[in-house]
């Protein structure tokens with residue numbers, strides 16, 4: 001299901017045909033919710049589509065409300081706004097915590113920017129795919145486009161990074177609004193949060209609104225945090241305690257790896273920052 005409009009559900013088949021469907025009355029009775037991204041079965045009676053079943057969801061993202069997402073494209077400008085590795089790490093943690101594949105896209109490559117060779121090498125070795133793009137010049141778009149084939153994607157990243165501009169390049173004609181959003185219109189938009197999946201070439205879909213607008217790590221615990229840093233795993237094997245949280249414990253393999261330059265210093269600093277943040281949250285409850 002790719003779009004909900006006024007009590008109807010637009011369903012797109014594998015062949016790319018769209019049907020406007022009504023839901024069976026029992027959906028309401030059973031309080032079955034139907035979300036964009038849901039895999040459904042429907043029948044067509046007298047030209048009218050009727051939703052019959054909703055398949056169990058593999059996952060569900062609350063903002064935007066989309067089911068069965070495959071991956072998050074984390075967009076960060078290299079400049080304007082300047083790159084924030086902390087925000088990047090935060091978004092990676094959110095993606096990992098939801099078991100979503102994460103792709104990093106450094107946009108605005110046309111602008112002069114600081115050297116990012118070290119972090120790029122590190123994130124690539126940690127297993128994340130990295131793309132450099134310029135939505136302005138149309139550079140790097142094809143490579144990114146390939147990653148969107150046969151998958152459901154959500155773009156994430158700070159306002160102004162160029163998410164809408166990239167989507168406009170990826171699918172010319174969708175005409176998403178670009179440019180700095182004023183605080184006022186941002187607030188206004190919260191109330192009517194519609195989401196729609198835009199079909200792309202190669203049977204891919206992308207949500208038309210950015211994900212992870214909520215940047216608090218509210219759904220995870222400090223105990224879980226190390227699991228969302230896959231680059232720590234091989235070094236955590238060297239920790240003296242198997243319960244090591246890599247903070248103040250003696251003989252910590254992760255801390256040793258940071259000292260040896262095997263883990264990016266900013267990665268570990270951000271880990272500690274998030275760890276404190278989560279601990280504080282846990283104390284407040």
Ligand SMILES: Nc1nc2c(ncn2[C@@H]2O[C@H](COP(=O)(O)OP(=O)(O)O)[C@@H](O)[C@H]2O)c(=O)[nH]1
Pocket residue numbers: 107108109110111133134135136137157158159160161162163164165166177178179180
């Ligand atoms: N120089 C440059 N500017 C860009 C690029 N991509 C987007 N912009 C500009 O950055 C601003 C924010 O872009 P937008 O797509 O609205 O960002 P979003 O908030 O992430 O959706 C707009 O003024 C765009 O024209 C790029 O690759 N290079």
Ligand SMILES: [Mg+2]
Pocket residue numbers: 163164165177178
């Ligand atoms: Mg935008």
Ligand SMILES: [Zn+2]
Pocket residue numbers: 236239244245246247249251252253254255
């Ligand atoms: Zn440790």
